[in-house]
Amino acid sequence: MGIKKRKLLGLALMAAMVSPWSLPGPATAEVFELDSVKNLYEGVSFDHDMHIEITGEDCTACHHHTAGTAPVDPLCVTCHANSPEADDPSCKSCHAKDVFDADNMKKNWDTPLLHHRNKPGLKAAYHRNCLGCHEEIGAPTGCTDCHAMTEVGEKFYNTGKYAPEPTAAGQGGGHH
């Protein structure tokens, strides 16, 4: 299956990423496929290098307190001013893919950590983190600017080949 193959590839990529990431300094020469939550859309081809450059090698811009750089958000600073680099600073190591899974919801609600109680799942972590910045610096913000819609998505959104017949009132389709 294509999906399985992709997953294996992703795993291999992850394994490859772990080694440079356990060393100090930013990961290099990486373009990863962010595809853990793909369904309605394809995964996102994410150029990590390019983003390191754009943020001026400030890992905190995306990684909060897990990449060994000091956090700036006053809510994080309270506890994480001196937090070391995490063993795995990737998004999915902290942000659950199945955030609405019963066990995960319980874990989130029961956490004694004040600002972790409402920790977003992986999908939301990606979108909030990326979109916030993209909006600010004028980078692309349209859905299909980052990931192409799958057929499942077209069916879900009633668009593409599943688009409703245009009526007098329903003219003017298209995104944004």
Add this chain to the structure above:
Amino acid sequence: MKRLNRRSFLKGGLASGVTAAAVTGSVGKADAAGDFGGYPDSMGVLVDLTKCIGCRTCEAACNKEQNLPAPDKPFTDMSVHDEVRHGGLPRRTSEKAYTVVNKYEVEGREHPLFRKVQCNHCQEPGCLTSCFVNAYTKTPEGAVIYDPKVCVGCRTCMIACPFYIPAYSYSSPINPVVKKCIMCYDTRLKFGRPPACVEACPQQVMTFGKRKDLIDLAHKTIKSRPSLYLDHVYGEKEVGGTSWMYLTSQDAPFGEIGFDTHLGKQPIINYVKEFLAIVPMVLTIWPALFTGFHLLATRKEAKKNDESVS
């Protein structure tokens, strides 16, 4: 008739007055005890409007989950945000869409603010209390559901709802019924899972949890970013509390993004409770009371008639 003097009138009136007072007294007590206040462990959703990007994914998710008819425009069509219906109002819920996302351009704000509209699942729902066939149920999980088989299509709930949520299947000429969001009760909530819109949202604008936990979270969230959030959890107190609650940003107060901020804290039923409590009293006491008056008034005459016959 003229024989009824003041004294006998007062005597009769006093007796019935005492009975009426006794009845109203007991009714008054029932009225005070009638505050329900919601199930203790009911679930809810906290909507952080500052995070919504207006992508309409929740609308699409609702459409699929509830098997609603295909939309007029694709869910990727953002022109719907600019649609204006009669009265200059933005889109509202309908038989084809149990939830809609509307856009609000607020003066002094760089970006528009988006607001998702659906049933707020009141703690003491106006729709439920207004329904004379008891089609509505507030489940212990928090959802306000309804039985379309019982609905007679009178649309009283549409008038009773302070949020203008129940819609009507005008497209069905044979058996039109009321249609609205049921918080995905049948397919998800019943099994402890969040509604489809909550799960589909790419920004996780909505947090699903116990209502009491959400209220706590909402206030802590406001406190953690006091310069961002307006210090008001919409739905915590409004109309006696709702299962769906909202946070907004300081530069987009609720009144400017389509929320009714004059609803008060009382459940809708409270406005008519006293009147409704009198109805059974009127129906049971008045016939007896006025029969009594009539008998008193005609007693002498009847006596006279009796005497003249004998």
